[in-house]
Amino acid sequence: MWAEIAVSAAKVAVIAGTVLTLVAVMEWVERRGAAFIQDRLGPNRVGPLGLFQPIVDAVKLLFKEDLTPANVNRGLYLLAPMISVSVALLTFIVIPFGAGKDVTVFGVPLGGIEVAPDLGVGVLFLLAIGSLGVYGIVLAGWSSNNKYSLLGGLRSSAQLISYELSMTLAVLGVLLATGSLRLDAVVARQGGQFWLGVIPQWNVVPQILGCIVFVVAVFAETNRLPFDLAEAETELVAGYHVEYSSMKFAAFLMSEYMNMVTASALVVTLFFGGWTFPGMGGFSGWPLLTLSLVAFGIKLAFFLWLFVWVRWSLPRFRYDQLMRLGWKGLLPLATLNLVWVGVAMAMGWIR
Amino acid sequence: MGTAVFYLVAVVGVVSALAAISHKNPVVNVLSLVVTLFCIAVSYALLGAEFLAAAQILVYAGAILVLFLFVVMLLGAPEEPPAGERRPFQRVAGLALAGIAAAGSIAVLAGIRAAAPAGAVRGTAEALGRLLVGPYLFAFEFISVLLLAALVGALMLVKRKH
Numbered sequence: 220m221w222a223e224i225a226v227s228a229a230k231v232a233v234i235a236g237t238v239l240t241l242v243a244v245m246e247w248v249e250r251r252g253a254a255f256i257q258d259r260l261g262p263n264r265v266g267p268l269g270l271f272q273p274i275v276d277a278v279k280l281l282f283k284e285d286l287t288p289a290n291v292n293r294g295l296y297l298l299a300p301m302i303s304v305s306v307a308l309l310t311f312i313v314i315p316f317g318a319g320k321d322v323t324v325f326g327v328p329l330g331g332i333e334v335a336p337d338l339g340v341g342v343l344f345l346l347a348i349g350s351l352g353v354y355g356i357v358l359a360g361w362s363s364n365n366k367y368s369l370l371g372g373l374r375s376s377a378q379l380i381s382y383e384l385s386m387t388l389a390v391l392g393v394l395l396a397t398g399s400l401r402l403d404a405v406v407a408r409q410g411g412q413f414w415l416g417v418i419p420q421w422n423v424v425p426q427i428l429g430c431i432v433f434v435v436a437v438f439a440e441t442n443r444l445p446f447d448l449a450e451a452e453t454e455l456v457a458g459y460h461v462e463y464s465s466m467k468f469a470a471f472l473m474s475e476y477m478n479m480v481t482a483s484a485l486v487v488t489l490f491f492g493g494w495t496f497p498g499m500g501g502f503s504g505w506p507l508l509t510l511s512l513v514a515f516g517i518k519l520a521f522f523l524w525l526f527v528w529v530r531w532s533l534p535r536f537r538y539d540q541l542m543r544l545g546w547k548g549l550l551p552l553a554t555l556n557l558v559w560v561g562v563a564m565a566m567g568w569i570r
Numbered sequence: 571m572g573t574a575v576f577y578l579v580a581v582v583g584v585v586s587a588l589a590a591i592s593h594k595n596p597v598v599n600v601l602s603l604v605v606t607l608f609c610i611a612v613s614y615a616l617l618g619a620e621f622l623a624a625a626q627i628l629v630y631a632g633a634i635l636v637l638f639l640f641v642v643m644l645l646g647a648p649e650e651p652p653a654g655e656r657r658p659f660q661r662v663a664g665l666a667l668a669g670i671a672a673a674g675s676i677a678v679l680a681g682i683r684a685a686a687p688a689g690a691v692r693g694t695a696e697a698l699g700r701l702l703v704g705p706y707l708f709a710f711e712f713i714s715v716l717l718l719a720a721l722v723g724a725l726m727l728v729k730r731k732h
Contacts, residue, residue, distance in 0.1 A: 295597070339694050343624040350632025354604070357636070361597060361643050369643065376640050380633060400695050 226327045231334055238311055242476040243273035245523060252527040277469070285465040288363070295362035300463065300470035303355030307477035309348045313341050314484045315402050317494045318511035322504055331403065332494075332512065341401035342394065345485070346387060349440070353379045355474065356442070356459050363462035371458025374448045374538065378439055381545035382446075386436035388553035392429040392560040393422050393489045396569060402488050410495030419497055423490040425569045429556035430490040432549050434525075437482040439545070442475060444530040448538055483522035484515075491518050576616055583609030596642045600635055607631045621695040 247262075247270060254261025263269040287296065317332035330336045338344055353376055360372020397405045405422075412420045423430045439446040450458030460471045487493060496514035499507060536544070563569045583606050590602035607630045615623035702710045 292595075292597075295601075338620075340620045340624045343621070343628065343695070347624045347627035347632060350628055350636075353632075353636055354601075354639075357639055357643070358597075358601075361639075373640065373643060376636050380636060383633070 222325055222327045226324050226329065227334075229324075230329070230332070234311060234316065234332070234334055235308065237316075238308075238477060238480055239473075241480050241523075242473055243277070245476045245479065245527075246273045246276065246472075248523070249527050249530075252524070253531045256528070256531040280466055280469040283465040285467065288365075288462050290364045291462060292362040292364065295358050296462075297467075299355050299359035299362060300467045300474075301355075302358065303352065303474035304470050304477075306348060306352040306355065307474035307481070310345050310478075310481045311484075313338055313345050313402055314481070314488060315406055315493060316484070316512065316515055317508055318499075319508040322508055332508070333403070336403060339401065341399070341403070342390060342405070342489075343400055345481075346383075346390070349478075349481075350379075350383060352474070352478065355471075359463065359471070360459035363459070365462055367455045367457075368459050368461050371448075371450055371455050371461075375442065375459060378442075378446065378448060378541060378545070381542060382436045382439035382549070385432050385545065385549035385553045386440060388550070388557055389429040389433035389436065390489060392426050392553075392556050395557070395560050396422060396426070396564065402493070406488060406493030406495060409492040410499065413497075419492055419495070421490060421492040425563060426490065426556055426560060428552055428559070430486075432553045432556065433489065434486055435544075436549060437486065438526070438529065439541075441478045441482050441526075443479065443526060445533040445536050446541060447535060448541060479523065479526050480519075483519050483526065486522050487515065487518040572616055576613065579609045579612045579616075583613075597639065600638045600642055603638075604631050604635050607635070621698050 250272065251261040251263075251269065261269065262272040265271040265275050287293065312334035315331050315333040315336070319329045319331045322329045356375045356379075357372040360368040360370070360375070363369075393405060394400060397408050399405070409419070409421050414420060414424065418424060442450065448458075450460065455461070460468055463471065494511035494515040496510065499510065499514075502510060560569070586602040586605035586609070590599050590606060593599050593602065607626060611623040611626040611631070614620075614626060
């Protein structure tokens with residue numbers, strides 16, 4: 220029993236550690252990527268290629284004065300960043316990062332690189348916990364007792380509710396094709412088989428519409444440009460986190476980047492075959508585990524870069540455009556995708 | 571382990587339910603309700619109804635109460651309730667109704683026979699789905715039509731004023 224607990228704890232530590240490291244790396248990628256896109260150099264002084272910049276930034280934020288403005292609602296003001304970070308950390312536990320069903324560590328089966336492989340509701344858990352993330356932003360906006368913060372929080376709550384619907388409908392198409400809520404099963408269904416001998420049977424091929432809707436909705440859910448109306452600098456100073464400083468501010472930043480990693484991992488898992496890769500039939504055990512992690516990492520890196528790429532390429536939507544896109548654009552498309560998957564499955568076009 | 575979690579969730583759920591009706595700040599009221607619903611979801615999960623637990627969080631805590639919060643924040647409800655009671659008979663009527671409700675609940679609760687949990691039916695998504703599109707298909711579809719009617723009705727009521 221103790222060995223099992225130890226293996227589980229190690230798995231949690233490794234996955235959480237990797238994700239938190241990715242947050243730091245993404246900060247560097249964001250700043251250097253922005254500079255690259257805008258044809259300048261970006262932070263390149265600290266360490267090779269400026270790679271130690273996130274460490275310096277973190278130290279700076281830690282040592283800054285932790286200011287709590289007068290007239291804020293203290294309890295909720297403190298609670299808001301905690302909610303944001305905990306929600307962002309909780310969503311990871313159902314994502315399968317790699318193979319390893321057949322691997323044992325000290326005689327204990329590993330059960331895949333996934334914190335909770337036996338959770339039957341799988342992706343529903345992720346959606347449910349993820350839907351709680353809005354409270355962090357809304358409470359931050361309200362408790363700050365600042366009209367810009369409040370406007371940011373209000374915008375964010377309306378936006379998240381609008382886009383959650385399309386996102387869930389897009390996920391529904393994948394679940395319909397899989398016949399299970401577990402992300403393990405979603406990955407397993409996409410691996411190892413090919414159309415015409417070359418195209419891997421990833422969900423993105425029959426459900427390209429669902430994939431597009433999901434990616435767009437996920438951008439809105441993570442509050443990233445072109446949907447970052449909750450913190451639109453030109454109108455709201457910094458939106459919901461105007462009144463936050465030091466590590467409390469960093470907590471919001473961290474949760475945004477963690478949500479970005481989750482979102483990218485989810486896009487990869489649902490539509491791009493997860494950790495599967497062509498030619499994986501010839502491997503098993505530790506080699507398969509290692510290669511699957513590499514495959515997942517490459518796919519994940521692409522979508523993380525997509526987040527940065529889009530942020531520095533597209534201008535921000537106006538609020539009415541955002542709402543129109545969500546309700547009149549994405550929702551019908553997501554429904555269409557669902558109908559298409561249903562029809563295609565009934566006719567036997569997709570298995 | 572399960573028992574310990576149950577007691578923790580029960581205590582937190584009841585306390586936050588009390589806070590939801592008694593705290594002066596409307597935002598805190600809504601948040602307490604979120605905590606209560608979360609606790610209910612955890613007790614569903616403890617009973618093996620994992621789909622219901624996820625749906626409870628997704629629908630109530632994640633969507634409906636966000637709208638509550640939205641409205642409370644938009645209207646900027648005052649923290650203090652208005653002073654003085656304009657209709658003193660309300661208190662008497664409320665107490666009488668609460669007494670009736672309590673008597674009814676006690677009568678129902680006393681009549682419940684504790685039985686062994688049904689082992690065959692699990693609250694997984696698959697089991698629930700088979701029930702919904704099998705024996706309860708009519709009720710399931712009927713409820714969706716009912717919700718649609720409520721939506722259209724609400725729209726009509728709003729439209730009439732303009």
